Amino acid sequence: MVAREFAAMSISTSARPQELIDLARYPILDLNAPAALGLARECREQLDRTGACELPGFLKREAVELLVREGDALSSLAYHSVARGTPYLEPPDPALPEDHPRRILDDTSVGVVAYDQFPADSLMRRLYERDDLMAFIGAALGKEKLYRYADPFGALNLAVMRDGERLHWHYDMTDFVTSIALRAADRGGDFEYVPLIRSASNENYPRVKRLLLGDNSQVVRVPMHAGTLLLFEGRNSIHRVTPIHGDTTRLVALLAYDTKPGTCSSKLLQKSRYGRTA
Numbered sequence: 001m002v003a004r005e006f007a008a009m010s011i012s013t014s015a016r017p018q019e020l021i022d023l024a025r026y027p028i029l030d031l032n033a034p035a036a037l038g039l040a041r042e043c044r045e046q047l048d049r050t051g052a053c054e055l056p057g058f059l060k061r062e063a064v065e066l067l068v069r070e071g072d073a074l075s076s077l078a079y080h081s082v083a084r085g086t087p088y089l090e091p092p093d094p095a096l097p098e099d100h101p102r103r104i105l106d107d108t109s110v111g112v113v114a115y116d117q118f119p120a121d122s123l124m125r126r127l128y129e130r131d132d133l134m135a136f137i138g139a140a141l142g143k144e145k146l147y148r149y150a151d152p153f154g155a156l157n158l159a160v161m162r163d164g165e166r167l168h169w170h171y172d173m174t175d176f177v178t179s180i181a182l183r184a185a186d187r188g189g190d191f192e193y194v195p196l197i198r199s200a201s202n203e204n205y206p207r208v209k210r211l212l213l214g215d216n217s218q219v220v221r222v223p224m225h226a227g228t229l230l231l232f233e234g235r236n237s238i239h240r241v242t243p244i245h246g247d248t249t250r251l252v253a254l255l256a257y258d259t260k261p262g263t264c265s266s267k268l269l270q271k272s273r274y275g276r277t278a
């Protein structure tokens with residue numbers, strides 16, 4: 001126990017990647033080496049095939065423990081919002097029939113700790129601010145170069161979901177999202193998605209409608225395992241987080257990057273997600 005605590009202390013003061021990331025399994029630091037290039041290629045292939053890429057055990061167990069402790073300490077700062085909306089994150093279109101997917105409303109309720117609420121010495125913040133991690137994620141996504149999201153709230157988030165909270169079926173407005181699972185709920189809180197249900201040229205409304213009315217065929221469930229890094233392309237793969245049950249809060253870190261520098265969220269999005277504007 002004493003040795004364990006000491007190891008934990010040394011991680012929290014240095015946050016060196018070799019202490020946080022399982023580099024034996026995921027050799028991400030040298031992007032010119034065949035091992036890293038091969039791993040990045042496998043990620044891109046998985047994304048093309050399914051819209052998602054899971055790297056289980058990306059973080060070491062000790063790192064997860066520290067990040068959970070940090071997350072629990074920060075979670076009282078989370079802003080919990082409830083919003084009712086369509087999967088398209090746009091107002092319902094009254095010109096369409098009532099049972100059209102663009103008119104079907106559902107609830108999303110989630111708590112979020114914003115980037116500016118992470119202290120300077122936060123381990124999660126230091127992991128997010130590492131250029132080597134960002135470079136690997138860019139390579140895994142097959143992007144030339146990534147930038148950290150410029151939004152003072154949205155760059156790094158801790159999603160804190162309590163009993164009853166959930167994310168309804170939705171598409172993301174960004175091309176991709178990077179998440180790190182820190183702690184599962186007692187029950188529920190599963191990430192579910194339908195790979196590439198739509199494309200830029202085909203909305204596939206009949207299938208989306210069946211899904212919203214409860215037809216779960218083709219739904220892929222990603223059970224939550226602490227320490228997994230998940231790359232997810234959510235623009236065309238509809239997804240949700242099932243309702244949380246129990247006293248254990250579900251903790252997920254969301255790391256935001258963009259292929260363009262200087263991208264920020266709208267004031268409207270800031271207000272609804274964080275309860276305030278920058």
Ligand SMILES: O=C(O)CCC(=O)C(=O)O
Pocket residue numbers: 159167172179191239241252254
């Ligand atoms: O919390 C998660 O696992 C997914 C989050 C998500 O889909 C979103 O923030 O848009």
Ligand SMILES: [Fe+2]
Pocket residue numbers: 170171172234239
């Ligand atoms: Fe999403």
